[in-house]
Amino acid sequence: MIDCCIFDLDGVIVDTAKYHFLAWKRLADQLDIVFTEENNELLKGVSRVESLNIILRLADKTLTEEERVSCLERKNTWYLEYIHRLDRSEILPGVEKLITEIRGRGIKIALGSASKNAVIILQQLKLMDMFDVIVDGTQVSQAKPDPEVFLNAAKDVDIDPQKCLVFEDAVAGVEAALNAGMYVIGIGSEETLHQANFVLQDLQNQTLDQLIERL
The missing domain is CATH 3.40.50.1000 (HAD superfamily/HAD-like)
Structure with missing residues (x-):
């Protein structure tokens, strides 16, 4: 029952995965990290914080806590721009x-x-x-x-x-x-x-x- x-x-x-991908790709480009649609599959069902961790690990890159917060805010701002176009x-x-x-x-x-x-x-x-x-x-x-x-x-x-x-x-x-x-x-x-x-x-x-x- x-x-x-x-x-x-x-x-x-x-x-909305395509919009997440566009936002994460935009961030990765700024960080000089190669991020592909195949890489994006690793982020499905994963939190925003862990998604950033996965992307950073792709290039063995580390950020300060302040830089991490800034990255997460930028990604979310871009993502919100995309989803506000949803219908x-x-x-x-x-x-x-x-x-x-x-x-x-x-x-x-x-x-x-x-x-x-x-x-x-x-x-x-x-x-x-x-x-x-x-x-x-x-x-x-x-x-x-x-x-x-x-x-x-x-x-x-x-x-x-x-x-x-x-x-x-x-x-x-x-x-x-x-x-x-x-x-x-x-x-x-x-x-x-x-x-x-x-x-x-x-x-x-x-x-x-x-x-x-x-x-």
Whole structure:
């Protein structure tokens, strides 16, 4: 019995990875670090601070704490510029239809994202009213694969974690959901997300009954 569905944001509801990449690439260029789209895959589901650490390790580069703070602020400023251009056309296929169906069934819907800009993104997409609870990077201290973000979402809607279904596109997110004792559907590559209960390429043409039956 599923009483709550928890959605990750980036890569599940909307593809903001391209905007993260543009912002990180801009920063890496300033730091004289080669940063490719392949390198960007290492940052999926990872916090902003750890993402900077990964980029610095690519060139074995170190920064002072003041320089690190400045880098993180610059990256976020650029990223915010990009996401303020978002509109409803960028909602990923099948997502809004599935969320609408879930709400119609009286099942709780939560957001569980590492993003600190989740509210801004949902506002741009005009999806804020679809969620009972939003738990994002401003409200948790532990990054995925720690289950904190998902456990907090379950707690906020007063639902047993074992009755929650998570939609995730990142390895760390799948692990976090499993660590929380929840069901998890991977969105993306079967090879990458094989730990999930099952994996879909996207949510297009998916119904809740179909998903629950496969669980």
